[in-house]
Amino acid sequence: MINTDIKLLQLISEPFSHTGEHVQGPGGNTSVKFDSTILIKASGFTFKDVANGSGVVSLSNTAIISNLTSKVNSGDKIYENEAPQILGSIPDGLKPSMEFEFHALLDMFVLHTHSVYVNVIACADNCDELLKQIFNDDEYLLVPYVTPGFPIAEYLLKNKTGLAYPPVIVLKNHGVIVHGSSAGAVVEKYKYAIDKIMAHCGLQPMPDMVLQKIGDDNYLVDKANVVSNNIDVATLVETLNQKVLIPDQSIFFKGKVSSSTQISPGIFANIDSNEIILQGNDKFILACKTMIQAVYYISNNIKKLGLQPDYIPAELISIMHDLSTEKYRSSILEK
Numbered sequence: 001m002i003n004t005d006i007k008l009l010q011l012i013s014e015p016f017s018h019t020g021e022h023v024q025g026p027g028g029n030t031s032v033k034f035d036s037t038i039l040i041k042a043s044g045f046t047f048k049d050v051a052n053g054s055g056v057v058s059l060s061n062t063a064i065i066s067n068l069t070s071k072v073n074s075g076d077k078i079y080e081n082e083a084p085q086i087l088g089s090i091p092d093g094l095k096p097s098m099e100f101e102f103h104a105l106l107d108m109f110v111l112h113t114h115s116v117y118v119n120v121i122a123c124a125d126n127c128d129e130l131l132k133q134i135f136n137d138d139e140y141l142l143v144p145y146v147t148p149g150f151p152i153a154e155y156l157l158k159n160k161t162g163l164a165y166p167p168v169i170v171l172k173n174h175g176v177i178v179h180g181s182s183a184g185a186v187v188e189k190y191k192y193a194i195d196k197i198m199a200h201c202g203l204q205p206m207p208d209m210v211l212q213k214i215g216d217d218n219y220l221v222d223k224a225n226v227v228s229n230n231i232d233v234a235t236l237v238e239t240l241n242q243k244v245l246i247p248d249q250s251i252f253f254k255g256k257v258s259s260s261t262q263i264s265p266g267i268f269a270n271i272d273s274n275e276i277i278l279q280g281n282d283k284f285i286l287a288c289k290t291m292i293q294a295v296y297y298i299s300n301n302i303k304k305l306g307l308q309p310d311y312i313p314a315e316l317i318s319i320m321h322d323l324s325t326e327k328y329r330s331s332i333l334e335k
């Protein structure tokens with residue numbers, strides 16, 4: 001059954017699986033519901049994996065909602081909650097995306113990305129005001145920054161105003177969710193929202209970055225791309241490690257970026273030669289490459305637009321690093 005259902009999930013995953021503009025590495029997730037079950041992207045897997053027919057998990061949607069509701073009603077401060085029993089996965093033995101709970105609350109098709117275009121706005125301190133200008137004719141909801149996973153679902157559950165949630169939900173310092181009753185409607189609405197943001201801010205598409213293989217698990221970022229992506233090698237370590245705009249930036253880069261030693265898996269910023277060297281397996285390299293592009297794209301455009309960046313406070317970053325769901329997700333990336 002999962003094999004047929006995955007075709008529906010591919011309709012909202014494949015179009016966004018080709019570049020790092022929408023999702024970086026295993027970030028973002030998609031889901032589709034059938035009666036009382038939900039098919040969702042697996043933790044640590046990519047949109048490309050789903051497009052290629054793997055990395056999906058099936059669960060009871062009603063069990064997720066009842067579990068979530070009782071935890072929220074308990075009033076306890078919770079950052080993560082266990083998923084109900086897995087009904088099946090491709091391949092066997094996977095866990096659902098750590099963001100499975102908010103998917104359960106939304107319409108039949110749910111697309112959640114870490115779009116760099118949305119994040120230019122979502123990582124600016126006057127995000128609220130900007131969204132009002134951009135989506136003046138549209139229904140949307142802005143969720144303030146909360147730790148990914150359970151807290152997002154908790155916020156949505158506590159802040160439902162009408163019968164349904166607006167089709168576009170912007171997550172502060174994180175990304176966007178678009179949901180609807182058909183795959184076509186979701187893809188169309190998502191593209192509409194991105195186009196509107198790009199047009200309003202005059203954003204150019206994120207520039208590409210080419211890697212040259214220089215040894216086993218060793219890649220050099222093409223120097224022309226260092227320039228086109230506006231990367232300052234001298235401040236690379238500080239930017240990636242300390243100026244945290246989006247949660248995955250810290251999940252991917254913490255302890256992995258250095259200008260003095262080559263860490264594997266990791267990034268070596270050689271200040272003397274103005275070179276960036278990425279080390280690790282293919283999955284890690286691709287995630288790192290798109291994450292570097294995304295962080296620089298977001299921060300440069302915030303600067304270009306004359307906005308103020310809104311960094312995630314250190315105490316909220318450490319809460320996230322302690323989540324078992326995040327540890328599991330990082331471990332899959334390094335396998």
Ligand SMILES: [Zn+2]
Nearest residue numbers: 028099148175
């Ligand atoms: Zn996310």
